[in-house]
Amino acid sequence: MATDSVSRRTFGTGRDGDHPDRDDEWAALRQRFLKPPESRPASSARGQHHQALISSDVERTIDFYQGLLEFPLTELFQNRDYVGSTHFFFDIGNGNALAFFDFPGLALEDYTEVLGGHHHLAISVTRQNWERLRGKLDDAGVETFELGDTSLYFAGPDGERLELISDDLGNMYGMKVL
Numbered sequence: 001m002a003t004d005s006v007s008r009r010t011f012g013t014g015r016d017g018d019h020p021d022r023d024d025e026w027a028a029l030r031q032r033f034l035k036p037p038e039s040r041p042a043s044s045a046r047g048q049h050h051q052a053l054i055s056s057d058v059e060r061t062i063d064f065y066q067g068l069l070e071f072p073l074t075e076l077f078q079n080r081d082y083v084g085s086t087h088f089f090f091d092i093g094n095g096n097a098l099a100f101f102d103f104p105g106l107a108l109e110d111y112t113e114v115l116g117g118h119h120h121l122a123i124s125v126t127r128q129n130w131e132r133l134r135g136k137l138d139d140a141g142v143e144t145f146e147l148g149d150t151s152l153y154f155a156g157p158d159g160e161r162l163e164l165i166s167d168d169l170g171n172m173y174g175m176k177v178l
Helices: 005-010 023-033 058-068 127-139
Strands: 050-054 073-078 086-091 097-101 121-124 144-147 151-155 161-165
Touching (some): 058 073, 058 086, 058 097, 058 127, 127 144, 127 151
Parallel strands (some): 050 097
Antiparallel strands (some): 073 086, 086 097, 144 151, 151 161
16 A cells, blocks of 8 residues: 555645535535435436546557456547547446547646546456455556555556445445445
């Protein structure tokens, strides 16, 4: 487990502001908006089709996601929105895909956390796979940050924040969220 100040900053703690007690606020929000499971309507969505991130190097991204994390590459073709751009997909289980674009010729800047932007992508894996993938990340020299005994945070090849979480889908930290 990485514990130096660099890894803490990587995942936000190096620039954290005040941490006020917000329990009352959260209780009020739950009271106002959260319906009991039996009263919730069905979602209008069928599920997440894909989440698309940006890659600066297609081969490096494939090596990382397919080679290191063991997410099979399932398709690769030209992006319909940008001629010459690659759109490629990885199977992250349960019928979900993680997609990437490259944008050759665009002067894109390094990852920055912004309001409304991507914070991190949490991918559920079995505990056995969590342990094995943690070892592979360590062996590859990828800096990781463990939180609790279920979450492993790290950055992808372009700085995208990722989490491997050993909680079952629909559960988090012992609570049912779906």
